[in-house]
Amino acid sequence: MRCPELAPQCAGAVGAPLLLATAIALATCVPALAQGPTYGLGRTPSAEEIRAADTAVAPDGTGLPPGRGTAKEGAVVYVQKCAACHGPNGTGTALHRGVIPLGNAKPVKLQGSLVPYATTVWDFINRAMPWTKPGSLTADEVYAVTAYVLYLNDIIKESDVLDAASLPKVRMPHRDDFIPAQPAWKPGARRQFGNYPERP
Amino acid sequence: MGSHPRSDSGSPPRTLARWGEGRRRFLTGAGALAGFVMGAIRPVRGQTPAPAAPYEPQGFLAYGQPSKFASHIVRRTTGRPTAITDTALMTPLQDLDGIITPSGLHFLMDHTNGIPDIDPQKHRLMVHGMVDRPLTFTMEELKRFPSVSRIHFLECNANSRPLRGPNRESVQLIHGRTSCSEWTGVLVSVLLNECGVQQKASWIVAEGGESNKYTMSIPLAKGLEDVIVAYAQNGEPIRPHQGYPLRLIVPGSEAIRAVKWLNRIHVVDKPYMAWHESGNNADTRPDGKGMWFRFELGPKSVITRPSGGQRLPGPGFCEITGLAWSGGGMVRRVDVSTDGGRTYQEAELQQPVLRHAHTRFRFPWRWNGEEAVLQSRCTDERGEVQPTIEEAAKILNATIDYFYQADHFNGIQPWRVARDGSVTNALP
Numbered sequence: 001m002r003c004p005e006l007a008p009q010c011a012g013a014v015g016a017p018l019l020l021a022t023a024i025a026l027a028t029c030v031p032a033l034a035q036g037p038t039y040g041l042g043r044t045p046s047a048e049e050i051r052a053a054d055t056a057v058a059p060d061g062t063g064l065p066p067g068r069g070t071a072k073e074g075a076v077v078y079v080q081k082c083a084a085c086h087g088p089n090g091t092g093t094a095l096h097r098g099v100i101p102l103g104n105a106k107p108v109k110l111q112g113s114l115v116p117y118a119t120t121v122w123d124f125i126n127r128a129m130p131w132t133k134p135g136s137l138t139a140d141e142v143y144a145v146t147a148y149v150l151y152l153n154d155i156i157k158e159s160d161v162l163d164a165a166s167l168p169k170v171r172m173p174h175r176d177d178f179i180p181a182q183p184a185w186k187p188g189a190r191r192q193f194g195n196y197p198e199r200p
Numbered sequence: 201m202g203s204h205p206r207s208d209s210g211s212p213p214r215t216l217a218r219w220g221e222g223r224r225r226f227l228t229g230a231g232a233l234a235g236f237v238m239g240a241i242r243p244v245r246g247q248t249p250a251p252a253a254p255y256e257p258q259g260f261l262a263y264g265q266p267s268k269f270a271s272h273i274v275r276r277t278t279g280r281p282t283a284i285t286d287t288a289l290m291t292p293l294q295d296l297d298g299i300i301t302p303s304g305l306h307f308l309m310d311h312t313n314g315i316p317d318i319d320p321q322k323h324r325l326m327v328h329g330m331v332d333r334p335l336t337f338t339m340e341e342l343k344r345f346p347s348v349s350r351i352h353f354l355e356c357n358a359n360s361r362p363l364r365g366p367n368r369e370s371v372q373l374i375h376g377r378t379s380c381s382e383w384t385g386v387l388v389s390v391l392l393n394e395c396g397v398q399q400k401a402s403w404i405v406a407e408g409g410e411s412n413k414y415t416m417s418i419p420l421a422k423g424l425e426d427v428i429v430a431y432a433q434n435g436e437p438i439r440p441h442q443g444y445p446l447r448l449i450v451p452g453s454e455a456i457r458a459v460k461w462l463n464r465i466h467v468v469d470k471p472y473m474a475w476h477e478s479g480n481n482a483d484t485r486p487d488g489k490g491m492w493f494r495f496e497l498g499p500k501s502v503i504t505r506p507s508g509g510q511r512l513p514g515p516g517f518c519e520i521t522g523l524a525w526s527g528g529g530m531v532r533r534v535d536v537s538t539d540g541g542r543t544y545q546e547a548e549l550q551q552p553v554l555r556h557a558h559t560r561f562r563f564p565w566r567w568n569g570e571e572a573v574l575q576s577r578c579t580d581e582r583g584e585v586q587p588t589i590e591e592a593a594k595i596l597n598a599t600i601d602y603f604y605q606a607d608h609f610n611g612i613q614p615w616r617v618a619r620d621g622s623v624t625n626a627l628p
Contacts, residue, residue: 036393041344042327042335049336050328053464056405056415059473103479107605114490115479124475128412131313135411174490178482183471183493185419188582 057123061168064122068163069144071151077141078148081130090152099149110174118155118162118170122146143167270295275305276376278367288356290376293504293523299351299550299558301379303434308441309356309377309455311476316410316461320437320445323409325391325429329467332396339431339445345386348428350451351557353380353525355497357454357481357607362589364604368625369508375613378525380558383449385430388423392467401467405474406448409463416457417471418450422495426451426556429462451556452527453495454608456481483606486598491608496527498610499586501534501561501578512621515569520547524559526580531559533579538565540573540614540626541588547576555581567617573626575614588612589627600628 045053057063079088085096092098102121103113115121126142128134137145147162156162156170256262266273273295279287289308291301301307320339328334359377367373388404397420404423408414418427428449431438438444443460450457456476471477471493482492501524512518520538524531530553535544550560561576578586589611593600603609614626 036390038394039345039390041341042337042394045326045328045334045336050326050334053326054328054466055413056407056466056472056474058468058470060470103475104481106483106607107602108484108486108488110484110488113479114482114484114492116492117473117478120473120475120478123415123472127415128475131412134313134413174488177488178490178492179485180493183417183419185422185493185495187421187425 055127057119057126059117059119059168061119061164064119064164064167065139066164067139067143068161069140069142069147070161071144071147071156071158073140074144074146074148074151077137077145081137081141082145085131090149100152102149102153110177114174114178115172116175116178117172118146118150118167121149122162122167125149273305275307276370276372278363278373288358288377290372291379292372293376293378293502294371294507294510296504297521297560299380299523299554299560300434301381301558303381303436303439303442306354306379306381306433306439306442307356307377309358310441311414312408312410312412312460314411315440317440318409318445318461323445323463325446325463325465327391327395327465327467329405330398330401330469331392331467332398333394335391335395337391342386342429342431342446345390347384348387349382349384349432350426350428350449351380351382351554352449352451353378353556353558354449354455354458355379355500355525355527357456357494357497360500360502360609360611360613361607362604362609362611362627363625368627371502371504371507371613374508374625375502377455378523378558380523380525381433382435383428383430383447384432384435385428385446385449388427388429388448388465389425391429391465392424395467397467400469402469403467403471405464405466405468405472406457406459406462407464407466408443408459409461414459414476415472415474416448416459416477417468417474418448418453418457419495420467422450422453429465452497452529454481454497454527457495481607483608485596486602494608497525498608499526499528499531499578499580499584500524500610501531501576501586502613503536503574503576503615506574506617506623507615508623508625510623512567512617512623514621515567517564517566520563520565520574520576522561522576524549524561524576524578525557526578526584527556528580528582528584529555530581531578532581532583534559534561535577535579536561536563536565537575537577538572541575541577541612544577569619571619572617573614574617575612575626577612586610586612 085093086099087093090099101113102115122142125145143162150156151158273292275289277287277289291305291307323339325337356377360375363374402420403417404420405417430447430449431445433442438447446462448459448462478492482490484490501522503520503522505521506512520536524534534547536547537544547561547563553559589600592611616624616626
């Protein structure tokens, strides 16, 4: 039995009587073995590096930065930075999809489409828009444009203020219409579209 | 060095044969390594010529290309010519054999604004979040880990959507959003073990390094099972359009989860509901419910020869061949029908049959010159069977037209052979 990398707690047992040392080593190294060896490769990133890279936003609002915006403010940004592709009224242009409805529900079109959380809209605008210069919007601008897009889809009011506290609370129209209700995966589980006719 | 061919000796232009001859002599010379170093010295104009550089094969010789008579075997699209984004380029399945898709013919479906040009020296993969030791890896470090090479298909969730109009007479344009490669890299489980995943973690969020940072959530259990951080495709570095220098390969899953240009794995306790995994890739059922996070693709097969748009020269023997695959694992059997599904017979599967890989099937057939409808049916290791379009419609309580706009269609594809030998799509 090989302890792939001597853990600090194993090293502490070195001076003890052999039997005890073996017992401790076994007790402390077994979980490490179960997890497999480590190879000592890679470098620890600084907290600042992680902060800079970690821009994704979760449905509960984890990752949302400070800032605020309303649909009224967002309309101004939209004209400057979004309308060229998404059209003056949000209904799209010849080459680009509109922002009404959001997303791409198909084949059945739905109001607000199948976007489950308002954070999804914020996150996508923040990471991918404007298409030609992603990441160039300030946090306030992202909150404002998100508010404007949600307003255009009749999901919030023009005067509603979106910020890190209020955005995750916005209720998307089809939030409860997903199958399965909670995404999940298990090895070997039957697929949702499953229910395939069994072979005769 | 005396035997090494010299470019300044007035010798005739090198041909392939001459290059081969020179190379053989070079390799049997006094020492290949010494010769290489000497050869790096370049001749200076007006001086006694220094020993010539080793012959550097150019173009076709440096990197082989298909015959000019095979130049029609290319990716094609039904997309708009001006929009690269969200436009699929499809693999010419009808012209390929075996199970491996040549890298240059792998299908493309990009959700990005231009293909990033990433310097591997500068590329990093950060693994962080609910781990004991967040770590950043260089490409060099990733290649030092124990590696795996596995053959897996990637299939776009929009693949096989039935078509109407002229494009429906092409297996490439209907089914060509699937390709199969040998992927080499490090298992995600190895990297996560290096970082020490914490008890409460249940998902990983993968992010790409392109300008708009494509994101996908993948269940941790799947990540630990068989997901690969791949740096090579079919033996060479992954092509830029396929994610150079690093791509996440999620075996059996819809290819939208195979994040290209991978530079971050965030270990978390919930899916992040990124744009391309929720709103943009959820299908609505006829009742308006959204189907999302479907991960594994259904059992599927398609006859690639004979297929739509082809013509049999005349009655007689004609092997039927095609591909089968399943997100559920291994293909267990493929049955072929030549009478539109009234009767089926088992096809031969090319060995080895691999999990989450294209499986080549072959079926001997003698065409008697009468009208025939050819179709194949896949059964996977779970016993799930590829449905006909009518059966699929019944499962979803939908009309057949529904599948002409939906994703994840895995219905049986019939091809009709007319008496004149022409092959057309026999779907409604």
